[in-house]
Amino acid sequence: MTDTPGWASPGSSEPPRDGTRPTADVPTVPGQSAPPHDTPPAWGTAPGAPQPPYGQQPGGYGQPGPYGGPAGPGGQYGWGAPQSPKPGIIPLRPLGLGEILDGAMSTVRKHWRTTLGLSLGVAVVQQGASLGAQLAVKGDTGEYTPVVTALVSMPVTLLLGVVAAALLTMVVSRAILGQSVTIRDAWRDARPRLLQLTGLTLLTGLIGVGVVLLGFTPLIGYLLAGAEEPAIVIPLAVVGLLSFPVAVWIWIQLSLAAPALMLEKQGVLTALSRSRRLVRGSWWRIFGINVLSQIIAAFVAGVISTPFMVAGLVLGFDDLARQADTGDSGALPTAMLVTMAIGGVISSTITLPFTATIGVLLYVDQRIRREALDIELARAAGLPEYGGTGWGGQPGPNPAARL
Template structure:
């Protein structure tokens, strides 16, 4: 099957070529990708805004005064409100990740279908995603449980050094306790970063699998892990996990840069009422001023975030081409070309 502009060629891609093709596809299909992404981005913004306003209402001590005045508050009341805030933000965190999976699955259906020569519209991609929401939620629950175990294991070294720091402080060795405490904090931070990176890499291909293959939650969990295991080329860079880590890092840097740039207008607005990095400033800033710039941020992110969804879909296709000869399979299934008229 010869490649056409509407049907990109299926073949193994080099790492740089994959990023270039993701950007090219994103530019060529910006409108449908934006349409699919904007709805999820808007819902995420609304839910986040409601959670933030609810937290400000239920835990006002966290959003008023400076650090010195907070230190003079009733510790019991302050800790209680902090617990309520952590619970609300924990629920928000779980929802946002679930929504991210659903958005990735929707875009993956669109991107993969175009590459397989069977393009679908945004509405069809959304219908496919919502028809698979139950098994996707099951796979999401499995991933959260698995990641919780990995996170605990990654935090063990920091916890051990934290225990040693506490023991040293109790025994009167303040210098040793402080040194061990710093080491514990560094190990805990690195462990948390490692756990988060592991989560995104391990389940990077699960939404495309759910979008394009009729498998259940556990089968999708195993299938995505199998596609990311082993190696596809000789050498260190031939390991799939290494390739995925390098490409994911590049894409993450792009998205983080976009996120920071898109937040500049809200920082400028909040700067009129205090430091934009202080929680109290956010509560002091009038919502009629803050909401318009935040909606602008949502608009920008909805246009640029799909490039990551495209990358995940291309990586999924690349793994199937390299491991399962998907390109040859599609060529064999293609109808024979009609003979040229004399």
């Protein structure tokens, strides 16, 4: 999928202005040009084909419009714009909130073997690592047990997150064109970029953590000096808390870097710069969609995990009661940990593909809005009215469809 022409970055060093989209005859990829035309051809008619007389054109004056009603003098734009092509999970045009959410759910629904298989494998290893860390610590660190457990399992969690993001990005990129993909295909496409994606993930994480630590540095230094004057501590604490909105702002600015790195074969720093350009002017929209998707995923995960948590409390009630009587703050009962881990596996399996797909669809939506990527995607999908020739610019079906 990374070889598909539509994913290449624009050849111009100056990005398009915010809120503008190039016309259909402006190429978005170096060395390619769209077929010239003065007026857009009717949907379903190849460019250059003879057109029927005006009164007989679909949606022409006096003819049924695209939604069943009579069309006006605008021909095919009678009662509304013609429907955009939809070879895969999304229509190839600027997307609304509902279409992005529907595209994410459609990816899981239509490609459930690949998406759920990937997320299940990742969730099993991730929850297994967390469970193993908790059983190894056994509560010996007291109230710091959750922190120690998180630190022990963090490398595995980070690596699995990178692998899941890379593979699911490849799945979504093909699903947009209506192409099927297996886990083997996704791994083959994503493997060359895994090291760079790992570096990108570490760098963005360090940037966010560094901003927060920088904000709290004055407060930490003041407290370490042994001073605790409230008139100084409170303002310093406010300064530290203000670092969180700054970290969130940076997070959104860099949120499209991973898809840019994977699909455009960009370097780490170039992908970060690319993300900032794509987000510019749309920060609040991207922030809102990201937050909403996280809320939806958290709600679904909570609904799934709650019964397992309750079952774990029932199974471990005797051990918890004995610890309360003896004042022991040891580890949670093993039965409770195992039950909660099973719930975590199921919830992660369902929610991970959804949240990963949202990020890729936001990237595609921004490129459609700014760079007319929809035209290149229509060509890559093999739509003849856009001059498409099939998969990756080569005639014939997608080779992944035979697997």
